Every structure is written in C-alpha cells, then in structure tokens.
Amino acid sequence: MVTYHRHNMDEVFRALADPNRRRLLDQLADTDGLSLGKLCEVLPDMTRFGVMKHLAVLEGAHLITTERHGRRKLHYLNPVPIQVIHDRWISRYATPFTEALASLANKPSTEADHDCTPTHLRDVHQGNAG
Amino acid sequence: MVTYHRHNMDEVFRALADPNRRRLLDQLADTDGLSLGKLCEVLPDMTRFGVMKHLAVLEGAHLITTERHGRRKLHYLNPVPIQVIHDRWISRYATPFTEALASLANKPSTEADHDCTPTHLRDVHQGNAG
DNA sequence: ATGATAGGTGACCAATTAGTCACCTTTCAA
DNA sequence: TTGAAAGGTGACTAATTGGTCACCTATCAT
Numbered sequence: 001m002v003t004y005h006r007h008n009m010d011e012v013f014r015a016l017a018d019p020n021r022r023r024l025l026d027q028l029a030d031t032d033g034l035s036l037g038k039l040c041e042v043l044p045d046m047t048r049f050g051v052m053k054h055l056a057v058l059e060g061a062h063l064i065t066t067e068r069h070g071r072r073k074l075h076y077l078n079p080v081p082i083q084v085i086h087d088r089w090i091s092r093y094a095t096p097f098t099e100a101l102a103s104l105a106n107k108p109s110t111e112a113d114h115d116c117t118p119t120h121l122r123d124v125h126q127g128n129a130g
Numbered sequence: 131m132v133t134y135h136r137h138n139m140d141e142v143f144r145a146l147a148d149p150n151r152r153r154l155l156d157q158l159a160d161t162d163g164l165s166l167g168k169l170c171e172v173l174p175d176m177t178r179f180g181v182m183k184h185l186a187v188l189e190g191a192h193l194i195t196t197e198r199h200g201r202r203k204l205h206y207l208n209p210v211p212i213q214v215i216h217d218r219w220i221s222r223y224a225t226p227f228t229e230a231l232a233s234l235a236n237k238p239s240t241e242a243d244h245d246c247t248p249t250h251l252r253d254v255h256q257g258n259a260g
Numbered sequence: 261a262t263g264a265t266a267g268g269t270g271a272c273c274a275a276t277t278a279g280t281c282a283c284c285t286t287t288c289a290a
Numbered sequence: 291t292t293g294a295a296a297g298g299t300g301a302c303t304a305a306t307t308g309g310t311c312a313c314c315t316a317t318c319a320t
Binding site: 009010013014016017018019022029077079082083085086089090092093 | 139140143144146147148149152159207209212213215216219220222223
C-alpha cells in the first residue's frame, strides 16, 4: 500500500502561497534539476539560507524532489501534488458556468459589462481602471 | 477596463491553505448563501470571531462574496479565483505525463510498483503502510 | 420603545513563519 | 593533503497569523 497520494493539502497550498517559492517552481519548470547555487540566482535579494528554507518547504510539500550528486544537490519539479489538488479539489468548483465566467473575465472588453452575473458575484467586477 | 482577473495569487493560495477555510468553502459549495451564524455551526470548535476572521480572509481573496440582508450577512462562493489559478498556473504542470502519474498514484494496487518513474520522483513513492 | 438577535471593531496574546548568521561537514581539484 | 566550493544545522530576531475577548452598532419582533 502506497501512501504518496496522501499529500497534505495544507502544506501544498501554503507552499504555493509564497511568490518566491512559486518563482523557484517556475524556474524548475523551465530548467529542471538545478542546484541550490543556481536557484539562489533566481532570488538574488535573499541569502542562501533563505532559499534553502523555501526549498525545504517545497520539498516538504512534495512539490520538488532532490538528488545529491557529489557535493551538489539537484532539485526537480514534482507536479503530482498540483495535479492531485486539481483533481480532488479544484475541479469541484470549475463548473461550466465558472469557465464561461472566467473566460469572460479574461476579456478586458465591454462584453463583460453585459453582466449576466448573479448579484452576489457583482462585487468581483468592481475593478478600477488603470 | 475591468480588473477582477487580477486576483492576488498569494492571498488565494494562503486562503486555501487552511483546512477550516476549505471547510467553509465546501459548506458554501454545498449550500450557498449562508449567514455567519450558520457558518459558525460548521466550525463548532471556534468562536464566532474566529469564523469571522476566516471569512474575511476568504473574502479578501475573492473566494467568497457577501450580501447584507437586513441584520444578516449572506456568504456566497465565488469560484472564479480557483478557475483563474487553474488556468494560469496549474495547467502549466498538468502535463499528460503528470496525469498518467497521478492516476497511477491514485491506485493503491501493485501496478504502481512497476515504477517507470524517473529517479528524482521515486521518493514520492516511499509511503509507509498503515 | 425594548429586549433579543445578528453582526462588527480594536486590542490583545500565543504560536508560527521568514530571514539571517556563526559555524560545521562533505566533496572536488590541484 | 590542502584549500576552495557546495551545502547543512541550530539558534536567534522580527514579523505575521490565529484565535479570543470586551464592547459596540444595527435590525427585528413584540
């Protein structure tokens, strides 16, 4: 019996909540298998220790995996927890209605002003221009 | 020009990171338009103020919207931010490979032990039985 | 009007988190 | 074998978060 599908959603969401950590993931999505030193270049305003901590959080959430190669530690993106989140949580709310609304929301045009949205969704629309 | 597609991902992810808040969202997904008092029944181990704070976080992340009706405040699920996250972030990593791996991971059977996974993904498999 | 009901505010405390640092081990190249 | 390079640990501080409370306003039924 394997248990790797029991990803802790708390940890995954919390890990994803930080823009620095998302940046690290994005970097690994672009170039996988980077060392700590290389990943430090992605977050130049932070010390090596800060980056280490963020990577530890990502690893704790199983969003990345690591492999030691000599004196270097290589970091690999692991997209499984994200897929799991999608499958068992996000798809619940991604109804056709939502998809239509979201695609509508992505258009900056006046079409969105037709506003066939229920009243309790209206406040989402109150963006200021600029 | 509308800006409601500029959801702050930090806030959304952080809001989703708390199980109490996810429970509130689940409740609203089941029965939309509940008052604070009703939502307090969902989290019986917390005071009204705690629930209020969690709802405020959810509202700050635009995951719920509210409407006052007399002396009551009704809360409505707003699935748009989740859809946005899916569209612009999650789908990046939800490759066919990932989907296959995830569906594999969801099976507790021995099929997962064929393990055609890259080495750096292996540690995801090390679950302890029981 | 009046009491009960529903919700709100600001202050407050405990626990957690983010980031840094001094110091350490392991590995590689010469 | 020695020194530089890569990474790791534990302690520490500052900031943030989670939760509670005393006290408040607004609304409804009578």
